[in-house]
Amino acid sequence: MEKKKILIVASLSHSLINFRGDFIKSLIKSDYKVYALAPGHPDKFKTKLIEYGAIPIEFNLNRTGLNPVMDFKTIRELKSIMKKYKIDLVFPYTVKPVIYSSIAANQxxxxxxxxxxxLGFAFTGLTFKARVLQRLNETLYKLSIRKNKVVVFQNKDDYQLFLDRKILKEDNKVAFVSGSGVNLDQFQYRINKIESNKISFLLVSRLIKEKGISLFLEAAKxxxxxxxxxxxxxxxxTDNSPSSIKEEDLKHLHNLGIIFYYGKQTNIPEHLYRRDIFVLPTYYREGVPRSILEALSVGLPIITTDTPGCKETVKKDYNGILIKPQNLGELVNAMEYFLINKEKIEGMGINSRKYAEERFDVKIINKDLIDLISKVI
Structure with a gap:
């Protein structure tokens, strides 16, 4: 019997490795044929996908901005790819792949x-541009995903917003997963015994203001x-986003000895193992932040915001502290709590690992997704 063909559509090649690598391997182990589609595959990512057993394919996607002519060409190209490879099911994630792939597959x-x-920057609603993008994305989502067999959310707040804005109807089939999951073997637990006053905080993120970087810098000062x-x-x-933090500002604070700035790193587990508390004061519309899941797995207490996607990662008085978004005072107080109460760090860290095992294990999440796929095809 011929294997069923799954087309996974991403906006970045490296996300197929970093966020969907375990999922791809699980699909192949479950006897599916997997095509991994992204707008360009650098050789190292293409090689990795082939090692997994997937078939890398490229397509043209204007990741930022709007160009109706380019977008129409993208949809037409997606249809051509789906027909050429006789795809049995399409699995897109992130905004543009979801919208364009859904339109193409439905046709x-x-x-x-x-x-x-x-939901990202567009659904923060904090600027005029964000509000305009939100209205546009709402319209595009309505046109694209209502006919999908299942729409999977990473938190119930996003689903409720889709209902409130009438993007989805009550009778649309939906499911929920706890983020992309975390590989508990890759991010292994380590006991953190605090034996000095040198308590260290770590933030891992794309360095834009919506992620709360400016607040973290002010708190550090x-x-x-x-x-x-x-x-x-x-x-x-840092990147070309208008809200990106300036690298020279980070380097200046680094040279003053206020922060340690490393830039982009590939050895995240090593950094997590050496730190005491993980901080992400984001007010961006997250799904469930992968960076927090990795910190949970290693066994770090978490300080993050009481916002969709983030609040799912912290149990009050158990493994961390939730703060109001864009509230410097609450962030400072939360960080100072651990500086004053060092004895809480080890216990909350243990609880973070337990919570990761109970809810965010990538094996659990991938099984749920593959069960959905098997029911559909």
């Missing part, structure tokens, strides 16, 4: 299970003066 009568991984032995570590890359 080809190919079933779609789409994954909403967070305040707390470093009061607790000179404390440390504040930042990993991530």
């Amino acid at each position: 080809c009568n190919i079933p779609v299970i789409s994954l909403i991984t967070g 305040k707390l470093k003066e009061k607790y000179p032995e404390s440390e504040y570590h930042i990993i991530g890359a």
Whole structure:
């Protein structure tokens, strides 16, 4: 019997490895033929996908901005790819792949299970541009995903927003998963016994203001003066976004000894193992942040915002602290709590690992997704 063919559509090649690598391997182990589609595959990612057993394919996608002519060409190209490879089911994730792949697949009568991984900048509603993009995305989502077999969400707040904005109807079939999951073998637990006053905080993120980077920097300035032995570590890359933090500002604070700035890193587990508390004061519309899941797995207490996607990762008084978004005072107080109550760090870290095992294990999440796929095709 010929294997069923799954087309996974992403906006970035590396996300297929970093966020869907275990999923791809699980699909292949479950006897599916997997085509991995992204707008360009650098050789190292193409090689990795082939090692997994997937077939890498490329397509043209204008990742940022709107160009109706380009977007129409993208949909037409997607239809051609789906027909050429006789795809049995399409699995897109992130905004543009979900919208364009859903339109293309629906026109080809190919079933779609789409994954909403967070609503991002457009649904923050904080600027005029964000509000305009939100209205546009709402319209495009309505046109594209209502006919999908299943729409998968990473948190129930996003689903409720889709209902409230009438993007989806009550009778649309939906499912929920706890983020992309975390490989508990790759991010192994380590016991953190605090034996000095050199408590260290770590933030790992794309370095844009919506992720709360500016708040973290302000908190570091305040707390470093009061607790000179404390440390504040930042990993991530700046980019061309208008809200990107300026790299020279980060380097300036690094040279002053207020923060440790590393730029983009590939050895994230090593950094997590050396730190004490993980911080992500984001007000971006997250799905469930992968960076927090990795920190949970390693066994770090979490400080993050009481917002969709993030609040799912923290149980109050159990494994961390939730703060109001864009509230510097609450962030400072939360970080200072661990500086004053060092004895809480080990216990909350243990609880973070337990929570990761109970809810965010990638094996659990991938099984749920593959069960959905098998029911559809």
